[in-house]
Amino acid sequence: GENVEQHPSTLSVQEGDSAVIKCTYSDSASNYFPWYKQELGKRPQLIIDIRSNVGEKKDQRIAVTLNKTAKHFSLHITETQPEDSAVYFCAAPPGGILTGGGNKLTFGTGTQLKVEL
């Protein structure tokens, strides 16, 4: 099955700085890489995702990059704000139609991001 590793486990930045969270995956056939944000006491919610046919995707202050050769993808948050403080999870599914993995996701262990004033 898919194995997803995420680093760092905690990250503290000053407001306005950038934050980068990295993940690696094991299944070379994986083709979908979402990032979820979970605020304290709330549900995980998708903030951005990328498919294997592109190397980068950006949405305002957040971006995700994908390196399929190295099997890693990263979340970049620029101009961080206090409301960005949360736990961030990367995820990946078993790859492709042929594996029959369907839509299930293996999540990384999470990164606790703290944006300090």
Place this chain on the structure above:
Amino acid sequence: DAGVIQSPRHEVTEMGQEVTLRCKPISGHDYLFWYRQTMMRGLELLIYFNNNVPIDDSGMPEDRFSAKMPNASFSTLKIQPSEPRDSAVYFCASSLRQGGINTEAFFGQGTRLTVV
């Protein structure tokens, strides 16, 4: 759509009691997932269904856990008998796979289970 709906939001029960968690997925979604979240183990996939059929239950901890999906709009996760180590937040999520393309998994608000 109101999103994925889980009940109850909180459950406190005594060790040995049966616990039933409920989930209503988003209408039209063909995948339903049950996840367990703890500080120690993070988000773990317990079981998932495709078109109401259980596909992979390899994440279910032991025989005390069972899940059903009798129709497209309802699923249950049952723990019998419950133990203190089952204390966690249980999330249900649903998604739609179209033409072999994975799409966003939407999570319910979770059930916080405490077994004393």
